[in-house]
Amino acid sequence: MTLTRSIRAVLAVALLASGTSQALAQSDPHTIVFGVAPGPYGDMVNQAIKPELTKKGYNVVVREFSDYVQPNLALSNGSIDANLFQHTLYLDKFSADKGLKLTRLITVPTASMGFYSRKITSLDQLKKGDVITLSNDPTNLARGLRFLQSLGLITIKPNIDPTKASEKDIQDNPRELVFKPLEAAQLPRTLDSVTASLVNGNFAIAAGLKLSSALKLETLDENLKNVIAVRTDDLDKPFVKEIKAVVESPAYAAVINDPATMFSQFQRPDWMKAQTPTPAQ
Numbered sequence: 001m002t003l004t005r006s007i008r009a010v011l012a013v014a015l016l017a018s019g020t021s022q023a024l025a026q027s028d029p030h031t032i033v034f035g036v037a038p039g040p041y042g043d044m045v046n047q048a049i050k051p052e053l054t055k056k057g058y059n060v061v062v063r064e065f066s067d068y069v070q071p072n073l074a075l076s077n078g079s080i081d082a083n084l085f086q087h088t089l090y091l092d093k094f095s096a097d098k099g100l101k102l103t104r105l106i107t108v109p110t111a112s113m114g115f116y117s118r119k120i121t122s123l124d125q126l127k128k129g130d131v132i133t134l135s136n137d138p139t140n141l142a143r144g145l146r147f148l149q150s151l152g153l154i155t156i157k158p159n160i161d162p163t164k165a166s167e168k169d170i171q172d173n174p175r176e177l178v179f180k181p182l183e184a185a186q187l188p189r190t191l192d193s194v195t196a197s198l199v200n201g202n203f204a205i206a207a208g209l210k211l212s213s214a215l216k217l218e219t220l221d222e223n224l225k226n227v228i229a230v231r232t233d234d235l236d237k238p239f240v241k242e243i244k245a246v247v248e249s250p251a252y253a254a255v256i257n258d259p260a261t262m263f264s265q266f267q268r269p270d271w272m273k274a275q276t277p278t279p280a281q
Helices: 002-027 041-055 070-077 088-098 138-150 184-192 201-206 238-247 250-257 270-275
Strands: 031-036 059-064 082-087 102-107 114-116 131-135 170-172 178-182 196-199 226-231
Touching: 031 041, 031 070, 041 059, 041 082, 041 238, 041 250, 070 082, 070 088, 070 102, 070 226, 082 088, 088 102, 088 138, 088 226, 102 238, 102 270, 114 201, 131 138, 131 184, 138 196, 178 184, 184 196, 184 201, 196 201, 226 238, 238 250, 250 270
Parallel strands: 031 059, 031 082, 131 178, 131 196
Antiparallel strands: 082 226, 102 226, 114 196
16 A cells, blocks of 8 residues: 555656646746757756846746657647747748647757767768768758768759758768768767767757867758747737847847857857947957
8 A cells, every 4th residue: 555655646746747837838927938958958048048037027947858849749739838949940840740830939049060970080081881870850861961961971962952851862972971860869879889970069068069079060051040939829929029039138148149158159140140240440
């Protein structure tokens, strides 16, 4: 009987914990629950967004998910109020595939994908049969292949939409490299067993990799920079307007531009570049 009661108690605590953020998101208009993936964007919310929202009277909760699927499903079903983990291409494709009504609110500074290796120190050292791991979700797989093409390692067939390319769309692979798609969160752990890996910035930072340690970093198109997403039906709600106002504020920019933070190395969205004053000559 004691064991049964103990099990019930544990289950009750687990259910309470899992339901806390959903209850907050759905019942308290002054609580904003952000969903993030592992990496720097939870820190961005806590350090650059939460303080200003707190001043405006909001209670901000950050809920971390372990993959790129659950944050959008949780946003759609009302478990969270906003998320910050994905770029526009991924958001648009995921929403279309799943029939979700989610919308980009604003683009934020983003850690770019990097070409990481513990086996080589230059791309010139790549040889036939070397294995490179990369993300297996369709949007980031295509992104990784475009990155490889920009590095001169492969050529994608010219009649293929490069934003939808997969391994079968590789036309030339002169070094006969082997590409192994895996879940994005697993990629840093493959570095001890493969030649190289294309790791998204958030997972690289979560794994303790420095952006500066990448052999190469991609140059991000605007649609590959991360965004804060919200439910489309919430776009005109006060809390959503407050989130956007905070991200556009001088206080947010001060945190992002602080050389002591990791965010200072992130690639800026176009709107933020436009706000940066030109240095005096």
